[in-house]
Amino acid sequence: MAYDKFTVLRSSAVPMPIENVDTDQIIPARFLKATERKGFGDNLFRDWRYNNDNSPKQDFVLNNPIYSGKILVSGKNFGSGSSREHAAWAIYDYGFRCVVSSFFADIFKGNSLNVGILPVQVSAAFLDKIFTAIEADPKAELEVNLPEQTITILATGEKESFDINGYKKHNLMNGFDDIDYLQSMKEEIKEFTSKSLY
Amino acid sequence: MSTSPKTLFAKVWDAHVVRSIPDGPDVLLIDRHFIHEVTSPVAFLGLESRGLSVLFPEKTFATADHNTPTINQHLPVEDPLSAIQLKALETNSAKYGISHWGLGNPKNGIVHVVGPENGITLPGMTIVCGDSHTSTHGAFGAIAFGIGTSEVEMVLSSQCIMQPRAKSMRIVVNGQLNKGVLPKDVILYIIAQLSAAGATGYFVEYAGEVFEQMSMEGRMTVCNMSIEMGARGGMIAPDATTINYIKGREKAPKGEAWDKAVEYWSTLHTDEGASFDKEYTFNAADIEPMITFGTNPGMGIGISQQIPVSHEIGSGKSSYEKSLTYMGFQEAEPMLGKKVDFVFVGSCTNGRIEDFRAFASIVKGRKKADNITAWIVPGSHIVEQQIKEEGILDILTEAGFQLRQPGCSACLAMNDDKIPAGKYAVSTSNRNFEGRQGPGARTLLASPLVAAAAAVTGVVTDPRQLM
Ligand code: SF4
Numbered sequence: 001m002a003y004d005k006f007t008v009l010r011s012s013a014v015p016m017p018i019e020n021v022d023t024d025q026i027i028p029a030r031f032l033k034a035t036e037r038k039g040f041g042d043n044l045f046r047d048w049r050y051n052n053d054n055s056p057k058q059d060f061v062l063n064n065p066i067y068s069g070k071i072l073v074s075g076k077n078f079g080s081g082s083s084r085e086h087a088a089w090a091i092y093d094y095g096f097r098c099v100v101s102s103f104f105a106d107i108f109k110g111n112s113l114n115v116g117i118l119p120v121q122v123s124a125a126f127l128d129k130i131f132t133a134i135e136a137d138p139k140a141e142l143e144v145n146l147p148e149q150t151i152t153i154l155a156t157g158e159k160e161s162f163d164i165n166g167y168k169k170h171n172l173m174n175g176f177d178d179i180d181y182l183q184s185m186k187e188e189i190k191e192f193t194s195k196s197l198y
Numbered sequence: 199m200s201t202s203p204k205t206l207f208a209k210v211w212d213a214h215v216v217r218s219i220p221d222g223p224d225v226l227l228i229d230r231h232f233i234h235e236v237t238s239p240v241a242f243l244g245l246e247s248r249g250l251s252v253l254f255p256e257k258t259f260a261t262a263d264h265n266t267p268t269i270n271q272h273l274p275v276e277d278p279l280s281a282i283q284l285k286a287l288e289t290n291s292a293k294y295g296i297s298h299w300g301l302g303n304p305k306n307g308i309v310h311v312v313g314p315e316n317g318i319t320l321p322g323m324t325i326v327c328g329d330s331h332t333s334t335h336g337a338f339g340a341i342a343f344g345i346g347t348s349e350v351e352m353v354l355s356s357q358c359i360m361q362p363r364a365k366s367m368r369i370v371v372n373g374q375l376n377k378g379v380l381p382k383d384v385i386l387y388i389i390a391q392l393s394a395a396g397a398t399g400y401f402v403e404y405a406g407e408v409f410e411q412m413s414m415e416g417r418m419t420v421c422n423m424s425i426e427m428g429a430r431g432g433m434i435a436p437d438a439t440t441i442n443y444i445k446g447r448e449k450a451p452k453g454e455a456w457d458k459a460v461e462y463w464s465t466l467h468t469d470e471g472a473s474f475d476k477e478y479t480f481n482a483a484d485i486e487p488m489i490t491f492g493t494n495p496g497m498g499i500g501i502s503q504q505i506p507v508s509h510e511i512g513s514g515k516s517s518y519e520k521s522l523t524y525m526g527f528q529e530a531e532p533m534l535g536k537k538v539d540f541v542f543v544g545s546c547t548n549g550r551i552e553d554f555r556a557f558a559s560i561v562k563g564r565k566k567a568d569n570i571t572a573w574i575v576p577g578s579h580i581v582e583q584q585i586k587e588e589g590i591l592d593i594l595t596e597a598g599f600q601l602r603q604p605g606c607s608a609c610l611a612m613n614d615d616k617i618p619a620g621k622y623a624v625s626t627s628n629r630n631f632e633g634r635q636g637p638g639a640r641t642l643l644a645s646p647l648v649a650a651a652a653a654v655t656g657v658v659t660d661p662r663q664l665m
């Protein structure tokens with residue numbers, strides 16, 4: 001599935017200082033019944049966002065109009081749990097292009113990169129600085145620069161660099177995905193498979 | 199060929215690298231691919247929109263499990279969305295020539311139960327599925343892990359995925375397990391020690407006396423929950439127990455192929471002197487029956503202990519308090535004696551025959567407590583058959599329990615098996631996340647013995663008192 005290319009993203013951010021945000025919170029299992037990739041953003045954080053009667057829960061951050069932006073900032077160990085790519089789809093579909101945390105679960109990180117979301121892992125101290133900046137000004141902007149691999153709090157100029165492997169970076173900047181790559185090496189794969197035991 | 203000592207993980211991984219991309223992932227050949235109704239439909243749509251086909255359909259196996267009902271499976275599935283997903287799995291499998299064990303098929307069951315019991319899962323394989331508990335298959339000395347839907351599409355179209363190599367961790371548990379301590383307790387104990395993120399980025403090998411002496415069912419329970427401490431997967435070196443389990447199963451190699459396979463499997467162990475990026479050693483004697491009190495699987499304690507107070511927890515005080523509030527628990531309370539409303543026995547963690555034997559060993563001659571609603575769900579039709587043949591069904595019926603039909607059921611509550619809001623469930627499954635078993639449901643993860651003790655007493659009870 002094609003996604004928007006990612007180079008430099010400048011945006012305000014939505015703060016969610018909760019740890020261990022798992023995939024069942026990001027998108028509860030009962031919303032996984034679609035056979036198409038459509039409309040998952042409506043159910044992002046469903047049970048934190050809405051009451052049983054579908055009225056919005058006023059104290060949840062996505063329902064607070066003072067916060068907005070294409071960047072979600074969360075506490076450590078974001079995305080633990082299931083392999084459901086629906087979690088990444090829901091985040092993308094809602095309008096986020098980048099998730100910042102001090103720690104990500106592995107499968108979620110891989111899924112994000114595959115659907116065009118950039119997971120930015122920062123130090124715990126820098127994460128705190130981001131939360132503080134947003135607390136001081138809900139419209140505080142962050143700049144995520146993928147070519148340079150840096151994230152900056154624009155109000156203070158504080159900056160940190162982040163890791164991403166070169167191959168994934170190249171894909172994200174160009175909107176490529178792994179399927180294109182694998183198709184290009186099909187003959188090599190067939191040859192390799194012919195020698196395998198199973 | 200280099201002779202430097204290698205880990206089990208490295209041996210299997212290296213044998214499957216088709217290409218290594220500099221400053222990028224490895225292209226890894228996948229030997230077995232399992233699919234189910236929930237995470238595959240969009241992958242098939244992707245194939246179609248790109249005009250691609252399935253490269254090796256004989257290496258993919260489909261089973262329906264996640265949203266299937268666990269009663270009246272002979273009737274049409276009532277929930278329209280589930281019915282559409284199940285139909286899509288059937289149609290896509292037929293279209294591309296993939297073997298499909300749908301609802302009602304005698305081989306049907308939870309993907310991680312049916313793979314091993316039919317001999318599809320073998321040592322030394324790379325195995326993936328769009329489900330994080332694919333780590334279960336690591337019990338056979340395979341590299342097995344969960345993937346996202348984009349990766350399902352990659353495997354269908356190219357039989358490969360692209361992943362960076364994980365770091366290596368070894369967890370050794372030596373000594374003898376105490377009475378009443380099951381493999382589920384061992385893994386809940388390990389996760390409590392390491393935390394729910396403690397093994398993120400690692401692939402774990404379990405070693406030591408406890409795992410050497412463990413049955414294949416037990417090893418599957420342990421490897422299954424590797425993901426709950428963040429690990430990519432877990433594995434255990436194949437040995438005589440593994441080989442005996444596989445021998446004669448439907449899709450296991452036969453004749454000459456069998457001999458050749460066994461010879462290869464005997465090389466699948468970590469060489470002496472091989473190094474791991476991280477190692478932990480635990481003592482079996484320190485483990486008692488476990489139970490969780492919070493909203494991630496790392497929040498577990500010995501059943502006789504008290505809920506920890508927040509200042510004893512390293513970090514994240516507010517997340518900890520949020521979790522206890524959700525559960526309706528207080529710091530420093532004991533778990534024993536807490537009222538339970540539901541008991542769920544099943545899932546790919548504890549839905550195999552040994553789990554029902556353990557459950558039956560306690561309920562035998564006792565009665566289901568009146569306040570308990572129990573869902574007893576076999577992992578597959580083959581397990582269901584064993585339950586009947588071994589007389590376990592009679593024990594259950596006599597004690598007031600009913601046996602349901604196979605599927606994931608209340609493990610993720612995609613079908614009708616949902617725990618109501620605010621209710622407490624002692625569950626043998628693998629996740630106690632908020633809402634995992636239904637919106638507002640409160641899950642206490644435990645072994646089949648602890649589940650049985652709760653089922654007959656109606657409260658959290660130490661199973662050792664009933665043994
Ligand atoms: S039983 Fe639970 S964990 Fe296992 S495959 Fe089904 S939903 Fe996933």
